[in-house]
Amino acid sequence: MPDSNVLIYLLRRDLRVSDNPILHSLATSKNHGFTHVLPLYVFSAQQLEVKGFIPDSNTRSPYREARSKVGGFWRTGPHRVSFLAECIWDLKEGLEKAGSGLCVRVGMVGDVVDDMLRKIDAKGEIKVGGVWMVEEEGVEEKQEENQVKKACRDADVEFKIWTDEKYLIDDRDLPLTNIDELSDIFTSYRKTVEPLRDHPREVLPTPSKGALPPFPPKDSIPAQRSPFIIPDTLDNLQSSLLKPLSAHDLVQNPPSYPESTKSAHPFLGGETQAQDRLNYLITSGNITTYHSTRNGLLGHDFSTKLSAYLALGCLTARQIHSSLLSFEDGTNPSYSSVSGFGAGQNDGTKSIRFELLWRDYMRLCTRKFGPKLFRLSGFKAEGEERWNSPSRPSPGSSAAEVKSQIERFLNGTTGMGLIDASLREMYHTGYTSNRARQNVASFLAKHLKIDWRIGAEWYECMLVDYDLSSNWGNWQYLAGVGNDPRGEARIFNPVKQAFDYDPNGDYVKAWVPELRELSEPAEVFQAWTVREERRKEVGLAGLDWVESPLLKINFTINRRGRHPGRSRGDRGNGHGGGHGRGGG
Incomplete structure (x- = not known):
């Protein structure tokens, strides 16, 4: 395929097909110039333990264990790796329904991209014309972006970073000329952006089948680097992620699971489950009562339980806003039997937008303070003693x-x-x-x-x-x-x-x-x-x-x-x- 021009779309915490600016651009633009798109997700050896992907238990991982700096805990524990695996598998199936696919790899993100670019170039079957990824806040996240940028520069491949659009208020609409203008007090920030809170940007549609450039031929994609093996089923993927975590006790004397007690969060991961949960919250009426129940402790429905989906980008804040608006304005007939339909914003929907705004603010604080986020003295840089x-x-x-x-x-x-x-x-x-x-x-x-x-x-x-x-x-x-x-x-x-x-x-x-x-x-x-x-x-x-x-x-x-x-x-x-x- 000498005339091919492949785009590598590197996913991190944008694990969805709907309301996805990169996929939307590829599906609707006629002049992007790419013949194929290769969606790529890397299980980062820096942020989660990957030695479970090594089939031979006697083979050492080339990476140090993914443990936290102060407490020495696993960076990503058993509940989140299992949920993440479900999100990845749901994303894979969603991309396949859209006529594309998903390539999964293991390693350090920058190294994986660098290795892939080098091997594709050496093989000569396809040509990579660009690598796109969505911007994330955080010290390690910025390091990844710089490493990928360097790999692209070394390979003479276009690199583009996209705005992260999973938040309520788009970065491009913020009344800030630079991040130093962000108030250190949430209330001041809230008052500044209040007019924007009710007017996020429009949700982007899901690409129709065949609208995306096709997935490259599988034999043209370099294999996973040894000694790691990529599982071919969800069960095996979860097992690979959980294996190293179960080999060590998380705590010395773990408590037994109490008889008859049920989890408040039994939900599976993925964009499909996120949309189902959002729809349920509205049709059940729980969205309306949220303000009075949000401080609850027991049960599935005292809070939205959307935070895990938001964290991984399976769902966006503006998708939540859009669904709330269709209920408040009475434009979605599937909500017509729910109390409060068409009656405008209520205490529950207002409180949910407030929480989404708080998430926005915390993310902007990460951008402003950078590594201070992880310092003992905090943003204020005082009181370590x-x-x-x-x-x-x-x-x-x-x-x-x-x-x-x-x-x-x-x-x-x-x-x-x-x-x-x-x-x-x-x-x-x-x-x-x-x-x-x-x-x-x-x-x-x-x-x-x-x-x-x-x-x-x-x-x-x-x-x-x-x-x-x-x-x-x-x-x-x-x-x-x-x-x-x-x-x-x-x-x-x-x-x-x-x-x-x-x-x-x-x-x-x-x-x-x-x-x-x-x-x-x-x-x-x-x-x-x-x-x-x-x-x-x-x-x-x-x-x-x-x-x-x-x-x-x-x-x-x-x-x-x-x-x-x-x-x-x-x-x-x-x-x-x-x-x-x-x-x-």
């Missing part, structure tokens, strides 16, 4: 004591009911509510004063909906080193929060089954308050997290209302001011 870690214990404590606290945190055995329930839920399912996340972050960073990055890295490992900007930005916010104007003053009282959002203790007992025999919520939330005789009766006697919790908070409740005792945990209203969000 107040953090505890095994390598730098505070005066009066030892490295062993701090390490023990961290292990109990990871195991969900802190002795604080709401915190333990959330951590166990996340360990088992890859999900925990936004309200619970806020409390966990505040507990680790402000009550225990442990290096907040350990918590952020643990979330990166365990969450199915991990998003770099939302995760690290929100952890900084709640640790008091980010863009929360109240900083250190905002401290969540996890006992008060449990009374507010889990008044009967149902959530805590669902995920901490050892507490199910208790009837008093105060005892469920802090088991150390249970009388010694009662502990023996219900099987709590002798449990370290009951006898010696990491924190005791003096908080009582009576008929006249709540009466917080004198505890460091009482400072601040604990409601988060609507911030530290963008998840779920």
Whole structure:
């Protein structure tokens, strides 16, 4: 095919066929000049462990293990790799339906592109005319872009970076001449872009079958570099990703999955599932009640559960807005039987747009602050001395004591009911509510004063909906080193929060089954308050997290209302001011 001109479309977190600017351009433009398009996805050896793709267990991986820098956790844990595999497979099937396909590879992204360009050129069967990819924020992401750009320059191939259009407000519409103008306070940003919030750019249609340039002949595409093998089924793909993770315990004493408790996030990955979920949220009426249920803890429908799809670009914020608008304006007859159809924006749909705007903002903060996102001192670059870690214990404590606290945190055995329930839920399912996340972050960073990055890295490992900007930005916010104007003053009282959002203790007992025999919520939330005789009766006697919790908070409740005792945990209203969000 000497006259071929192939475009390599490198996908990262734009795993969808619909509302995809690159595919839309290729499907509608008559003068792009490409005869074929090769969609390419690379399982990055930097961001997830890839040695499971090596069939011979005695062969070493050429890459170092993909572990976090501070805590040494897997960068991408079992829940997210399984979800990611489903997203990739759904993308592959979606591209095939459009008359194209997907090439999957393993390695460092820049190296894979460089190797592919060199081998295609040496083989001489096809010619690569360009490499396109969507811009992402983040230090590693920018490094990847620069590496791919260099590979293209060395091969004399066109390189083009596209605007990331999965957010609510398009970058090209922002009232900023440069990123330094971005306010460090969300409220100021929100007021600036409020007029744009209700007018995102139009959703781009899905390419019709045959509209895209065809997939190159498979024998013209270089094979995966040894020693890795690319699986040919979804099950095998998931097995390859999960294999190295299951070979090592994530925590030393993992909690057992509690009997009869169901996951709040049983959803499969992929664009198809994302669209189904969005449609369900509207037709079920859950979208309308979102504002009043969003701080829930149990069940599938208290929150949207769209965050995992948004994080990987299976769904865009403007697709959500467009569907909401068709419900609010009464233009989609499939929603006509739903209460509120055609009645305009309601509290629920307004709140969803607010959360989407928060995600936008966190991403722009990543662009503005760059590597500061991962620094102990945060955006503010202050207060490093107040953090505890095994390598730098505070005066009066030892490295062993701090390490023990961290292990109990990871195991969900802190002795604080709401915190333990959330951590166990996340360990088992890859999900925990936004309200619970806020409390966990505040507990680790402000009550225990442990290096907040350990918590952020643990979330990166365990969450199915991990998003770099939302995760690290929100952890900084709640640790008091980010863009929360109240900083250190905002401290969540996890006992008060449990009374507010889990008044009967149902959530805590669902995920901490050892507490199910208790009837008093105060005892469920802090088991150390249970009388010694009662502990023996219900099987709590002798449990370290009951006898010696990491924190005791003096908080009582009576008929006249709540009466917080004198505890460091009482400072601040604990409601988060609507911030530290963008998840779920």
